[in-house]
Amino acid sequence: MREPGRLGTGIGWRPEIAEAVERMPGIDWVEAVAENLCPGHLPELLLRLRERGVTVVPHGVSLGLGGADRPDETRLAALAERAEALGSPLVTEHIAFVRAGGPLTASPLLEAGHLLPVPRTRDALRVLCENVRAAQAALPVPLAVENIAALISWPGEEMTEGQFLYDLADRTGVRLLIDVANLHTNHVNRGEDPAEALDELPVEAIAYVHVAGGFERDGVWHDSHAHPVPRPVLDILADLASRVTPPGVLLERDENFPGPAELERELTAIRETLEKAEAPLRETARDRVTLVGAGAAPPAAEPAEAAEAAAPDATDATDATDATDATDATDEAAATDTRAEANARTEAGDAPRQRVALAQAALLSALVAGTPAPEGFDRVRLGVQARALAAKRADVVAKVAPELPEILADGYRPAFLAYAQRRPMTGGYRRDALDFAEHLxxxxxxxxxxxxxxxxxxxxxxxxxxxxxxxVARLARATRRALLRR
Known part of the structure; x- marks a missing residue:
């Protein structure tokens, strides 16, 4: 597989700003929502960028790698097809679950319509690692996964965000897409220190960075992607860039698009933040080069190390053999442990997946179907999250079926929110639009x-x-008969 190289500065490609992006100076790459692209009918403006040498990265939103179910093969094949069609150096997805229920819980499958946080537990980490490995095996290019913003916290978490991401990258070799706006969101909503998260991250695993805006209401930060990037988000970006030079940084904007001049100002602010933060790193690197170039001696070895280097003896070969034997023994023991762990997992069956499935189904049902809140959750925050999901659902249905707001006028939004309170989405947004219309x-x-x-x-x-x-089919037939009679 190709290893992704340096990307530079980019912007999220959206049809609403496609013409402006094409004319913007200094755009090295773009990121496009994978589910909005059809490989055989790619938008002409996106193809023109590719012909100019601008890198395009497909960014998935529906795979649900953090969910209890194994990744859907059809969705994985579609993501792989888009990567191939665009000649992308990598693809990205989220550390999130987007649906729950189904066979693992013997309950109806529910769709969140948005990204929800996974619990930072050993069970959830094991399931996530298995799902990430399956995705890596199915994709033609490296995978990077993104930390998400959250309005709610799971009770009984066993790791911090940094520890969770570190273990995920360590166990799977997956790259990380670090969203500094999401670190800010979790700071406001969950009291998590962004600096501590960066301290614990494996910064060498970072593929690129997201920067986006949001807004605060009643003490809750909403990661809207529809507002200017605030100073605290740029400060977190500066902190990250002072630790490592990110291969790429991308500005995200999904709604309420400003004019090209404002987008360019935000990109300039991002570049300036990186320049200031990376300057000390460059100074340190230049100082090292200057010292070596001037003939300065490398740091002196410890006395024992120097003596050993100056006077190797015949025991070196024996020591090397002993070390090799010890390494072989260690490797064999590790292999035995790995086989034992695999056998234990097989004997245990899908117990971790089932525990994760039950927990996620209970939470999602409370959010979209009005069932009681699971024990340990903040009920007020669950209400905020439920309203945010319903609002997001209303917005997307209005996009995929723009006739509905026209037909219903001012009554569209209140009618849809009332409908969504007790009727979860089960088949995607287009199906949701039809079901809503049928209900009315x-x-x-x-x-x-x-x-x-x-x-x-x-x-x-x-x-x-x-x-x-x-x-369902009988209901559809009955509905059609009733409507045709009117």
Whole structure:
């Protein structure tokens, strides 16, 4: 596999700002949401960037590597296909779960519609490592995974964020995408010190860095990607860059896009932050080169080391043989331990996965289906997270089905949020839009809505009545019959 090299300064590629990005000076690379790309029909503006030599990195959001289920082979194949189509040096995903339930819990599969934090426990780490290894084996280029922002904390966590990321990288060799805006979010929302997280990170594993904006409301920081980058986020970037020169830094913006001039100002602020933070590193490196170039002696060896270097004796060969024997014995013992651990895991079956699955299903059900909050969680924060998920869901449905806000006018958002309180998403956003419209047609539309337009929209997109006898199919047939009679 190709090793990703230095990326430089980049920006998140979005269709809304594609023309502005093409004209921006100093853009070395871009990152595009993988699920929004079709390999056979890549956007012309993105292809023009590629032809100019601008690197494009696909950034996945739906794989759910932190979930209890093993990575979906179809999703992995799609991510690999996009990496190949774009000639990307790496692909990225998130340390998060996005769905829960299903066979492991014998419960309905629920979709979060957003990234949710995994518990920093040994069980969750083991599951995550197995999922990351499976993804690495299926991808044609290296994988990097991103730390996420969180509004809530899991009870009973066994590691800090830095320790969790360190162990993940150590066990799998995966690269890290460090989002300094998410470190700031977790500082405000969970009281976690960004400097301590950076102290514990394996900085040599960093593939690149995200920088983004957000806003604070009632003491909670929302990682919106729709606001300017605040000074505290740039300060964390400076702290990171004072420790290691990041291979790449990227500005993220997903909503409320400003004009090109403002985006360029934010990119300039990022570059200036890096320049100031990296200057001491360069000075230190230059001092070392100057000393060596001037003929300065390397640091003196300890007396015992110097004597040994000056007067090697015949015991060296014996010592080397003994060391080799000892290494072989150690390797054999380690291999035995590894086999024993593998056997123990086999005997235990999927017990860690099932424990993680049950915990994640209980949390997600509380967030999207109105079930009681699992023990140990902050109920107020769960309410904030539930409202944030519903708002995100409403925003995305409005994007994939823009006719709905037009048809429902001012009634769209309150109607959708009321609908979402007890009706979790189970089949993606397009299915969610159809289910929402069907619900309104059967239960009643908000005042001022164009009922005839909504009925026509739903009938056109719901397709022919399915032939299967499953309850969902029977409900769809009944709905179509009822609507066609009106």
């Amino acid at each position: 047609l059967l239960a009643g539309l908000p005042e001022g809505a164009a009922t005839g337009r909504l009925r026509a929209w739903w009938l056109e997109r719901s397709g022919p009545a399915p032939l299967s006898g499953r309850p």
